[in-house]
Amino acid sequence: MVASKEKDFGTPESTLQGLVSLTIDGMPIQVAEGTSVMRAAAETGISIPKLCSTDSLNAFGSCRLCLVEIEGQQGMPASCSTPVGEGMAVRTQTERLAKVRRGVMELYISDHPLDCLTCSANGDCELQDMAGAVGLREVRYGFDGENHLDLEVDSSNPYFSFDPSKCIVCSRCVRACDEVQGTFALTIEGRGFDSKVSTGPGENFLDSECVSCGACVQVCPTATLMEKSVIEHGQPEHSVITTCAYCGVGCSFKAEMKGNQLVRMVPYRDGQANHGHSCVKGRFAFGYATHPDRVLKPLIRDKTSDVWREVEWDEAIAFTANRFETIQAEYGRKSIGGITSSRCTNEEVWVVQKLIRAGFKNNNVDTCARVCHSPTGYGLKQTLGTSAGTQHFDSVREADVIVVIGANLTEAHPVFASQMKRRLREGARLIVIDPRGIDLVRSPHVEARHHLQLLPGTNVAMINAFAHVVVTEGYVDEEYVVARCDPESFAEWREFVQRPENSPEAVAKVTGVDAQQIRAAARLYAGGPRSAIYYGLGVTEHSQGSTMVMGMANIAMATGNIGFMGVGVNPLRGQNNVQGSCDMGSFPHELPGYRPVTDDTVRGTFEAAWQVELDAEPGLRIPNMFDAAIAGEYRGMYIQGEDLAQSDPNTQHVEAALDSMDCVVVQDLFLNETCRFAHVFLPGTSFLEKDGTFTNAERRINRVRPVMPSQTGMAEWEVTQALANAMGYPMNYANAAEIMDEIAALTPTFSGVSFDHLDAVGSVQWPCNEAAPLGTPVMHIDQFVRGKGKFFPTEFVPTEERTTRRFPLILTTGRILSQYNVGAQTRRTPNSIWSPEDVLEVHPHDAELRGIVEGGLVAVSSRKGETTLHATLTDRVPPGVVYTTFHHPETGANIVTTEFSDWATNCPEYKVTAVQVLPASRRTEWQERVHGGKAQVVRI
Ligand code: SF4
Ligand code: SF4
Ligand code: SF4
Numbered sequence: 001m002v003a004s005k006e007k008d009f010g011t012p013e014s015t016l017q018g019l020v021s022l023t024i025d026g027m028p029i030q031v032a033e034g035t036s037v038m039r040a041a042a043e044t045g046i047s048i049p050k051l052c053s054t055d056s057l058n059a060f061g062s063c064r065l066c067l068v069e070i071e072g073q074q075g076m077p078a079s080c081s082t083p084v085g086e087g088m089a090v091r092t093q094t095e096r097l098a099k100v101r102r103g104v105m106e107l108y109i110s111d112h113p114l115d116c117l118t119c120s121a122n123g124d125c126e127l128q129d130m131a132g133a134v135g136l137r138e139v140r141y142g143f144d145g146e147n148h149l150d151l152e153v154d155s156s157n158p159y160f161s162f163d164p165s166k167c168i169v170c171s172r173c174v175r176a177c178d179e180v181q182g183t184f185a186l187t188i189e190g191r192g193f194d195s196k197v198s199t200g201p202g203e204n205f206l207d208s209e210c211v212s213c214g215a216c217v218q219v220c221p222t223a224t225l226m227e228k229s230v231i232e233h234g235q236p237e238h239s240v241i242t243t244c245a246y247c248g249v250g251c252s253f254k255a256e257m258k259g260n261q262l263v264r265m266v267p268y269r270d271g272q273a274n275h276g277h278s279c280v281k282g283r284f285a286f287g288y289a290t291h292p293d294r295v296l297k298p299l300i301r302d303k304t305s306d307v308w309r310e311v312e313w314d315e316a317i318a319f320t321a322n323r324f325e326t327i328q329a330e331y332g333r334k335s336i337g338g339i340t341s342s343r344c345t346n347e348e349v350w351v352v353q354k355l356i357r358a359g360f361k362n363n364n365v366d367t368c369a370r371v372c373h374s375p376t377g378y379g380l381k382q383t384l385g386t387s388a389g390t391q392h393f394d395s396v397r398e399a400d401v402i403v404v405i406g407a408n409l410t411e412a413h414p415v416f417a418s419q420m421k422r423r424l425r426e427g428a429r430l431i432v433i434d435p436r437g438i439d440l441v442r443s444p445h446v447e448a449r450h451h452l453q454l455l456p457g458t459n460v461a462m463i464n465a466f467a468h469v470v471v472t473e474g475y476v477d478e479e480y481v482v483a484r485c486d487p488e489s490f491a492e493w494r495e496f497v498q499r500p501e502n503s504p505e506a507v508a509k510v511t512g513v514d515a516q517q518i519r520a521a522a523r524l525y526a527g528g529p530r531s532a533i534y535y536g537l538g539v540t541e542h543s544q545g546s547t548m549v550m551g552m553a554n555i556a557m558a559t560g561n562i563g564f565m566g567v568g569v570n571p572l573r574g575q576n577n578v579q580g581s582c583d584m585g586s587f588p589h590e591l592p593g594y595r596p597v598t599d600d601t602v603r604g605t606f607e608a609a610w611q612v613e614l615d616a617e618p619g620l621r622i623p624n625m626f627d628a629a630i631a632g633e634y635r636g637m638y639i640q641g642e643d644l645a646q647s648d649p650n651t652q653h654v655e656a657a658l659d660s661m662d663c664v665v666v667q668d669l670f671l672n673e674t675c676r677f678a679h680v681f682l683p684g685t686s687f688l689e690k691d692g693t694f695t696n697a698e699r700r701i702n703r704v705r706p707v708m709p710s711q712t713g714m715a716e717w718e719v720t721q722a723l724a725n726a727m728g729y730p731m732n733y734a735n736a737a738e739i740m741d742e743i744a745a746l747t748p749t750f751s752g753v754s755f756d757h758l759d760a761v762g763s764v765q766w767p768c769n770e771a772a773p774l775g776t777p778v779m780h781i782d783q784f785v786r787g788k789g790k791f792f793p794t795e796f797v798p799t800e801e802r803t804t805r806r807f808p809l810i811l812t813t814g815r816i817l818s819q820y821n822v823g824a825q826t827r828r829t830p831n832s833i834w835s836p837e838d839v840l841e842v843h844p845h846d847a848e849l850r851g852i853v854e855g856g857l858v859a860v861s862s863r864k865g866e867t868t869l870h871a872t873l874t875d876r877v878p879p880g881v882v883y884t885t886f887h888h889p890e891t892g893a894n895i896v897t898t899e900f901s902d903w904a905t906n907c908p909e910y911k912v913t914a915v916q917v918l919p920a921s922r923r924t925e926w927q928e929r930v931h932g933g934k935a936q937v938v939r940i
């Protein structure tokens with residue numbers, strides 16, 4: 001039995017409003033205006049044979065299999081490309097049609113290898129199905145004429161193969177790459193009999209522009225483009241709908257299985273974040289879940305110099321509880337704490353923060369979101385009243401002007417990038433504010449109107465210049481501001497932004513961007529009419545990250561661009577559950593739902609439900625935990641799914657802090673860098689084993705369903721629960737659904753959420769409660785959550801991290817499509833073929849001055865430390881700026897980053913480090929000591 005497929009209606013759903021009446025095979029029906037005859041028939045349950053059409057792509061009309069007869073019309077039009085008409089009478093089954101369709105199929109089959117029984121698509125092949133559907137019984141032309149049967153297979157891509165001998169040149173793959181993915185990597189080359197799918201002159205898939213999203217594989221009706229995993233394991237038999245565990249887009253997938261073997265991940269058509277699309281990571285890079293490097297048994301050791309000892313769960317839990325209790329007895333209640341993971345489910349995060357608050361009896365809980373999007377939470381809460389983005393992804397379909405600030409969507413949020421590119425191809429105009437020439441600035445059929453290539457660290461000056469133009473050139477939406485915003489704060493802000501120091505002319509000197517270009521871009525944004533801002537870590541990971549978030553909210557409010565489709569201020573979250581881990585109360589000053597621990601009423605609610613007295617004093621943030629550890633006051637830490645030693649800034653400081661603790665507990669899939677300092681390793685579960693929910697960047701709560709049993713024998717929340725019980729705080733959840741029920745009972749924005757509700761409706765965006773049982777796609781519709789929107793003056797204060805003669809360049813960091821965060825997962829998949837190491841991008845001018853050559857080893861030094869990596873010369877970075885990623889531990893990118901952080905939230909200033917870059921002849925002492933001076937070898 002093949003895993004069930006969703007019905008394919010042949011062409012996309014019409015977006016037009018009016019209704020049209022017609023008959024198909026005598027049956028009267030009404031469908032939306034603009035619907036194709038093929039879709040109208042499918043909607044009434046009549047299948048018309050087809051090959052070149054599928055409902056994720058626009059009709060193409062090339063295969064001629066879907067012909068129909070229409071009363072009063074000559075000939076036989078293609079039903080996929082013929083729209084319905086009022087009063088139309090369509091016939092889909094006549095002798096004449098049957099004969100023509102058989103003739104078409106006969107031609108296809110006469111040039112097709114007849115190896116159906118041994119073909120990997122057997123049972124899941126549309127060509128095979130259609131041959132049956134049209135009743136083809138013989139092929140009259142023979143197989144010995146000219147044909148394509150000897151063409152060579154292209155197996156260069158690690159995940160799928162291309163066998164042109166099976167290609168029917170239906171062009172679905174080309175159109176999927178163009179329309180869905182927006183990469184335009186494929187074309188049909190040649191004409192007539194010679195036409196064939198091509199990745200470019202002389203190129204195979206691996207060397208081409210292809211980004212391995214797999215959209216072409218998904219739409220291919222034959223075995224021409226085929227997942228290698230299906231070739232290896234055979235057709236899947238059953239499927240489970242779940243959510244990708246990589247980035248904050250939160251794509252839904254059908255995990256297609258054969259027994260307990262995951263055969264392939266197919267993006268789920270009804271997934272409300274991704275609508276059936278995915279990127280290379282979600283679709284293909286799942287092999288890490290069953291990688292031999294996974295540690296499946298708990299490990300403990302007395303000292304970090306000892307070797308690990310494999311133990312049973314009971315012993316590991318007892319050992320950990322005993323250590324934590326001993327520390328607290330000697331150093332006090334607040335001497336331990338923990339951090340939650342943005343990679344874990346909401347339910348797993350909930351129990352860890354509860355363990356800390358109720359079991360450890362303090363608020364020393366923080367989350368890895370501290371180091372990415374904490375300024376988003378702060379800035380949007382202050383201005384709008386809620387710590388989350390304003391829109392759902394679909395909102396971009398109605399944007400007229402899109403501003404992308406400090407976000408490299410095609411690499412870090414690829415599926416949303418494809419949705420955005422589609423809107424840009426339809427005519428929306430784009431402004432990119434980024435020091436690097438990211439792909440969106442210019443890619444096939446997309447070109448930014450303005451690329452404001454500002455110096456790293458000058459975002460706030462830039463947003464102030466935008467605000468200056470809005471205020472001084474009459475772009476304020478006065479009616480909106482009067483109706484919805486706080487008048488006093490608006491007046492103060494207006495006075496502030498119109499000062500001369502905020503004019504584009506003044507700001508040009510700070511940012512390095514021409515004043516006229518700033519003015520033109522600001523006018524474009526302000527003029528909209530519907531303007532949307534999307535931003536990433538290039539906004540938040542600065543010393544003024546929170547200021548910039550408020551600056552963006554200010555101009556959105558001033559121009560009336562919040563509260564409806566096509567507008568808003570939208571953070572793009574890096575990891576899958578950044579939003580959720582913050583929602584679940586992972587901050588030391590806030591209980592779940594962003595409510596202060598200092599509020600007696602809020603605390604009282606939790607105390608009553610949890611039957612424990614809670615600490616009223618906020619706990620330590622991650623950087624404070626490190627400082628307190630070095631001071632000897634903070635001695636034990638529970639680290640859920642996070643590699644602090646690799647991902648946090650100023651590695652030497654982090655290592656010193658971890659090294660000074662008596663009990664470091666790591667709960668993860670693999671022995672990561674932090675484990676060098678750990679005393680307990682509690683094996684975690686991959687997303688394929690988890691039962692729970694993730695909340696994506698658009699506040700969407702998606703179900704994560706177990707595809708296979710836990711390989712460790714325990715769910716992660718069960719491990720935390722066992723530790724709580726061992727430390728004397730009772731927890732007795734029977735399953736993850738019960739945890740969600742408690743979340744809903746204690747968090748007003750989640751009060752309507754339950755596993756049953758999610759299973760019934762697919763997913764919901766919080767707030768989901770009695771007032772909004774189906775969730776809230778767009779927030780702040782009639783009024784802001786805080787009541788009146790509040791403006792904040794956003795004075796630009798340059799970072800203290802300045803370039804000097806000793807450190808004349810600015811290092812900024814980011815991500816790459818094929819790797820994910822610290823790379824623990826993706827480095828254990830064939831994705832490493834595209835990015836085996838982190839490299840340093842250097843402008844050719846800076847390279848020449850220093851004698852740096854392409855591929856040469858260079859030393860990057862800052863006032864914090866030095867590391868080495870290989871250089872690549874590119875004008876994607878401007879002179880004076882160098883750039884790298886942080887996916888590989890041996891690179892040690894955070895050896896050089898500094899302790900500077902956002903003034904409000906302590907989010908590290910990863911994006912600005914003054915460095916010198918010079919040719920090097922050998923690895924650093926740290927790299928030699930920790931990684932043997934070479935790239936870490938991960939078995940694939
Ligand atoms: S590779 Fe598949 S989708 Fe592309 S043209 Fe050939 S048969 Fe059609
Ligand atoms: S995998 Fe994606 S990017 Fe590559 S050719 Fe197919 S559709 Fe295009
Ligand atoms: S875009 Fe993000 S969520 Fe979607 S498949 Fe890729 S990594 Fe997964």
Ligand code: FES
Nearest residue numbers: 052061063064080
């Ligand atoms: S399906 Fe209509 S022409 Fe191919």
